Amino acid sequence: MQSYTIGQAARLLGVSPDTARRWADAGRVATHRDESGRRLIDGKDLAAFSIEVGQGGGGDEDASYTSARNAFPGIVTAVKLGDVAAQVEIQAGPHRLVSLLTREAVEELGLEVGMRATARVKSTNVHIDRS
Secondary structure (H helix, E strand, C coil), X not given: CCEEEHHHHHHHHCCCHHHHHHHHHCCCCCCEECCCCCEEEEHHHHHHXXXXXXXXXXXXXXXXXXXXXXXXXXXXXXXXXXXXXXXXXXXXXXXXXXXXXXXXXXXXXXXXXXXXXXXXXCCCCCCCCCC
């Protein structure tokens, strides 16, 4: 199972490393230490926590005033395989992205819950909202 440092987890969750550290200190996400003493978060734990954060459970940081770009780095939170097709969910900070693709593509990429992945979006219409 892949593990993530506090800094890597913060980037995937779309928050500062200080915020990710506070969440870990508060016990909101489980951590363990590696042989060099760094705190790590297991990929499956981070995937579950990223869903909570994406559903509004993040809490203490204001949303930034930005236009989302076409690349959404995040963590795979679900993979549903059918006979031919598959559905992959990625939590990229507060954004939940769902993609339908072939089962073959999912297997070739080796996608599984807890691993990093980037969702890339191509659209002819882009809406920009300021919160």
